[in-house]
Amino acid sequence: MKLLEALTQTPGIAGREHRVRDLIQQEVKGLFDTLTTDAMGTLVAVRRPRPKRRSTSRSQPIKVMLAAHMDQIGFMVRHIDDKGFLRVNAVGGFDTRNLFARLVTVCTDSGDLVGVLNPGGRPVHIASEEDRRKVPEIGDLTIDLGLAASVVKKRVKIGDMVVIRAPFHRVGRTVVAQALDNRVACWIVIRALQQLKHHACEIHCAFTVQEEVGCRGAGTAAFASDPDIGIAIDTTLCVDTPGVPDEQSVTYQGKGAALTVMDTASIADLGLLEAFEAAARKGKIPHQRSILPRGGTDAATMQRAGAGRRTMTLSCPTRYIHTITEMIHLDDLHACRDLLSAYLAQVK
Numbered sequence: 001m002k003l004l005e006a007l008t009q010t011p012g013i014a015g016r017e018h019r020v021r022d023l024i025q026q027e028v029k030g031l032f033d034t035l036t037t038d039a040m041g042t043l044v045a046v047r048r049p050r051p052k053r054r055s056t057s058r059s060q061p062i063k064v065m066l067a068a069h070m071d072q073i074g075f076m077v078r079h080i081d082d083k084g085f086l087r088v089n090a091v092g093g094f095d096t097r098n099l100f101a102r103l104v105t106v107c108t109d110s111g112d113l114v115g116v117l118n119p120g121g122r123p124v125h126i127a128s129e130e131d132r133r134k135v136p137e138i139g140d141l142t143i144d145l146g147l148a149a150s151v152v153k154k155r156v157k158i159g160d161m162v163v164i165r166a167p168f169h170r171v172g173r174t175v176v177a178q179a180l181d182n183r184v185a186c187w188i189v190i191r192a193l194q195q196l197k198h199h200a201c202e203i204h205c206a207f208t209v210q211e212e213v214g215c216r217g218a219g220t221a222a223f224a225s226d227p228d229i230g231i232a233i234d235t236t237l238c239v240d241t242p243g244v245p246d247e248q249s250v251t252y253q254g255k256g257a258a259l260t261v262m263d264t265a266s267i268a269d270l271g272l273l274e275a276f277e278a279a280a281r282k283g284k285i286p287h288q289r290s291i292l293p294r295g296g297t298d299a300a301t302m303q304r305a306g307a308g309r310r311t312m313t314l315s316c317p318t319r320y321i322h323t324i325t326e327m328i329h330l331d332d333l334h335a336c337r338d339l340l341s342a343y344l345a346q347v348k
Helices: 001-008 018-027 129-133 148-156 180-195 217-225 272-282 298-304 330-346
Strands: 034-037 043-047 064-070 075-078 086-091 101-107 110-120 140-146 159-166 169-171 174-177 202-206 227-236 257-262 287-291 310-318 326-329
Touching: 001 018, 001 174, 001 180, 018 043, 018 180, 018 202, 043 217, 064 180, 064 217, 064 298, 075 148, 086 326, 148 272, 174 330, 180 202, 180 227, 180 298, 180 310, 180 326, 180 330, 202 217, 217 298, 227 298, 257 272, 257 330, 272 287, 272 310, 272 330, 287 310, 298 310, 326 330
Parallel strands: 064 202, 064 227, 227 310, 257 287
Antiparallel strands: 034 043, 043 202, 075 086, 075 159, 086 140, 101 110, 101 159, 110 140, 169 174, 174 326, 257 310
């Protein structure tokens, strides 16, 4: 879990993924045949076939692209006022009910600064009833760096990255952290390839950028790689929690890897879905089908890039998604890793 902890604790919002990319590059040394970074910042790692027996066939291997986005939801500084308070612009989708009284990291060229994120306005002691009932919007939030305005204006620039500070925890049989969406997929891809010894396909692992603002990086990476098959690895809703009807659960914690049948951006290729299920049954790997009623993944942009291709999404069930306490069961995490490895081993 040390790698997953490091991934979740490394800031990297959409358009500012360089720190995460550097961490992944260090981790995968020797695992791939080539490593390149495209113009958008996506890290593309290619591994040529590693068959059990040497083949004399001259046919081109099937090319499989795995897309795991590196970016997390966060903010950019949009304004610095005369008192040194920062205003921010959201980068990705937030539920503002989870953003009160948080510590944040403001990433500047001269080093990271710790700040306090709070809505502007009166504190509870002097707030009106109307004030207490209001759920602040992103535009109401301010960051207090505890520094003189002159110092703030010298160190902070418009566009600097801001992320919430939250630790990585083991809670029971789960891991809890910010940015499990989608650093968990980066972990799954790396660990699956580390345990995959032999495969006949050519694997293109794309650690993509700017997914949280429109699945942008996967499209250009797919256009360049031109794979036969595209597999997005991502998190998905797991709302098997109090207050949610059972039919809206999407996935269930502890029941294994989720095979996303469809979401609002793409429909999984039926043949791929069944191939993953066959690999899961053969390896006795827990798995479940799911339909996401709202949202999408990199599968959609891979599916439509260039002439198009067969795609689907392998998802890891995640409770409390898009908060700083995202929760994933270890059994589901390991099932996703094992199923991805088992599927790649059988592609011919």
